[in-house]
Amino acid sequence: MTLELPGHERADRRGNKQRLWHAAVSAFLLFHLIAITCWAVPFNTPLVSAIRTFIRPYMLWSGLFQSWDTFAPTPRQVNAYVEAAVITADGRIHNWKFPRMEQLSVTGRYFKERYRKFSENLQEQSSSALWPDVARHLARMYNNPANPAQIVLLVRYWSEIPPPSAVPYKPGEGRARIFFEYRVKPEDLQ
């Protein structure tokens, strides 16, 4: 035998269930609104910093970390790019260039744009942990058992953009600096 609930009781139960559901979703929403806002805003008040520390593991795990500082607070005032020199056992120097957007076709830029971003990040001292990996990747590109790569140099070229003036801007003399040198080990070429 089944017991039928009166109509108004069924409606009450449905209402309670919906209220509970709304409360749970509201908690989820409120948490995310606060977490995302505190993570993204460019202010470092003690409260915002404390919240960031608290939510950090969740933001990193969930992929909700974010930053909206393109061209900000100040756009870069320098034109820069990275090239590599791979020296092989016979003493020859092979020049390898990261694709440069200004030298590619429009279609090429769409496909190779990630190299622009990568090269832009690679130049930063904060990315120094990546340099050995990049050097090993380059060494493998020139992998010839008879004439293996021995040294990889990463070189940064740059020219500063002068402040605006009445004289139109013309690209000045570029400067160059080797910012990383890597001695290739046999196991790197495996």
Added chain:
Amino acid sequence: MSLRTVAKAWNEFFFTPQSPLPVSLFRILFGLVVIANLILLHADWLNWYGPHGWVTLKTMSKVEPGVRLNLFKIMPASDQWIGAFFWFFLCFAVLLTVGLLSRVSSVVVFLCLASIHERNLYINHGGDTFLRVAAFFLMFAPAGAMLSLDRLILKRLGRAGEKVRPRSPWAQRMIQFELALLYSCAFSWKSMGETWVNGTALYYVSHLHEMRRFPVPHWLNEPILLKLGTWLTLALEFALGVLIWFKELRYPLLAMGVLFHLSLEYALNVPTFQWDVLAAYVLFVDAKDLQRAGEWIQKRFALRLLLKNKRRTTGSLTAKVDRHLDAVSDLDERNATVHPVIFAVKSHGTVYGP
């Protein structure tokens, strides 16, 4: 203002049921930009994500520690597996776009998107970040409720009616919030920089060689116009982040936002960023307006199709449509939304006129 008022406004904003049309349309646009991103990545897939890529998984885990959603960590580290992962990801991006297994597809797409971003954080731009965060909330949205194969199948099986049940828009609201936050934060970051305040920021941006795409007319590089452009950018980012929530200002701001992003697409070399962001604009458009726009397009399309057919076959089709016209001689505008082809023919008598 009482707590009750706040609670009421909260419930109204997040839970008042509304048509799932905007979020369904967003699902399609989102899927398309994910597919475009994948196609653009394909040639260098192994260079970026492979075991012998530019950056190894080990280094990435060392540089960016912490527990993260990254399928590469559980995948065998071989070129074959990483290559197969591309096709797996693409397959689910297509399924999401056409709305087949929409919920499952949205979860898989989010996981794959988060994984490739985590695998190599040094090649991502703002558009990728926006896509990833939007994908997170899209998992909770009724994105397959309309314009999807899921719905078509349910209708065929008799498990869905003609009318679509309105749903709580809370997940859609979170993606809208994310878009507004993007603009607000971009404005805040920029307003802290001296070059944005003194109006020289665009001068520097315009001289970054790697960022240039198509040539910009010379007169636009005049210092006064670059200054105006710098301040206009600030004003627009503020408006799109804050004023977008006011209904009366929404459509003019969206129109300006579209122009802004299209001009950036022309001038700057940041592939797909503009499209990643523009895809979410549809979430700010009222479902009724989307419906109207859809019907208008349908009518125009139907009329064009008929004109084309008329030119090709003068006799048989004309007679067929004429018979239909007789049958629906009392056709009113309401019916026209159900039978756009017939309405279009009737209201444009010249097509079949003498």
